[in-house]
Amino acid sequence: MDKSQYKDVYVFVEQREGVIQPVAFELLGKARELADQLSQNVVAILAGYGIAEKASELIAYGADSVLCIDAPELVYYITEPYAQAVTKVVEERKPSILLIGATTIGRDLGPRLSARLETGLTADCTGLDISEEGDLMMTRPAFGGNLMATILCKEHRPQMSTVRSGVMRMGKKDDTRTGKVENFKVTFDRSKFKVRLLETVKEQKNLIDITEAKILVSGGRGVGNSEGFKMLEKLAEVIGAEVSSSRAMVDAGVMPHNRQVGQTGKTVRPDVYFALGISGAIQHLAGMEESDFIIAVNKDKYAPIFNAADLGIVGDVNKIIPLLTEKLRR
DSSP, X not given: OXXXXXXXXXXXXXXXXXXXXXXHHHHHHHHHHHHHHHTOOEEEEEEESSOGGGHHHHHHTTOSEEEEXXXXXXXXXXXXXXXHHHHHHHHHHOOSEEEEEOSHHHHHHHHHHHXXXXXXXXXXXSEEXXXXXXXXXXXXXXXTTXXXXXXXXXXXXXXXXXXXXXXXXXXXXXXXXXXXXXEOOOOOOGGGOOOOXXXXXXXXXXXXXXXXXXXXXXXXXXXXXHHHHHHHHHHHHHHTOEXXXXXXXXXXXXXXXXXXXXXXXXXXXXXXXEEESOOOOHHHHHHHTTOSEEEEEESOTTOTHHHHOSEEEESOHHHHHHHHHHHXXX
C-alpha cells in the first residue's frame, strides 16, 4: 500500500434527529490536535437528512472542511445506508485517520467500515497520539483493564479508532474560524437495503445522562444496598447532583447499567466526583479519573481510590454521608 496518498484526519459526526452529539465535538477537538501534529487538515463527515445547516458549527469546533451527505436514505441511522455512505467517502478521499464515537451507533458502524475497507479498528480508545514515524498511536485498556495497550496500524489505511464520549476534552468553539462545506453525493445500492425502520419507541427518562452531569455522587460496595443509595439520593438532591455507581452495584441489581461509571460503563468528567464506598479498582478509575475534583470516603485507609482523590475521608459512608447531607442542607 502506498501510504503517501492517504492524508488528513476525518471524523464521523454522529447526529440524532438533527442534533449533533457531544462525542462529535470531542473528537473534532482531538482531531485538531492530531492534524496539527501531522500538518494536515480535519475533515468532518456529516451524514443525515436536512442537516446541512449544522456544518458551520463543526467548523467552529475545529474542522477545516465538512463533507455533507444529505440524503433521505440517511434520515434515521440504519447500518447499510450509513456504511455505504461513509465507505464511499473513504474510498474516494483516502483519509489517513478516521475517528468514530464509541456509541451504540459508532460501535455498529465502525466494524462494518473496517471489514469493507480491509483495515484495522481499535475500539474504546482512551488515548490518541502521533508516533515519530507519523502513525496513529491508539491506546486502550487490555486484560480487563489491568494494563494499557498502545496499538498501531502500520500497514493499512485509514487508521480507525472509536472513542467513548467523555474521554476527550471538547475544544473551545471559535465562530471566527472559516472552512469549506462540500455536498458529497452518494449513489446507494438499494438492493442491499434489507432492514426497514418500522417504529421508534422512546423511553421516557427524567434523569440527566451521567456523562453530562457537573456533580456526581457515586456509590460502591461500601454503600451496601438500595437503602444506602436512597441516602446518596438525598445528598445529590441537596447539592444538585446525579447519582451513579460502580460496577459492583450494577451487578448486584441495585443500580441500572446506564448509571455505571467505569471501563465497562461510562466515562465521566464532572466538576466534582464523590466516590463513596468505592475501593478504586483500575476499571473504575478509568471511567472517572479525569474528574476535576474527587472526594473519596472509604473506611479502608489503604483503598486505591485515595491515590486518585483530591480530598479523602477515612470512615464509614453510612455514618458520614447523613451528617454531611444535614450540614449542607442547613
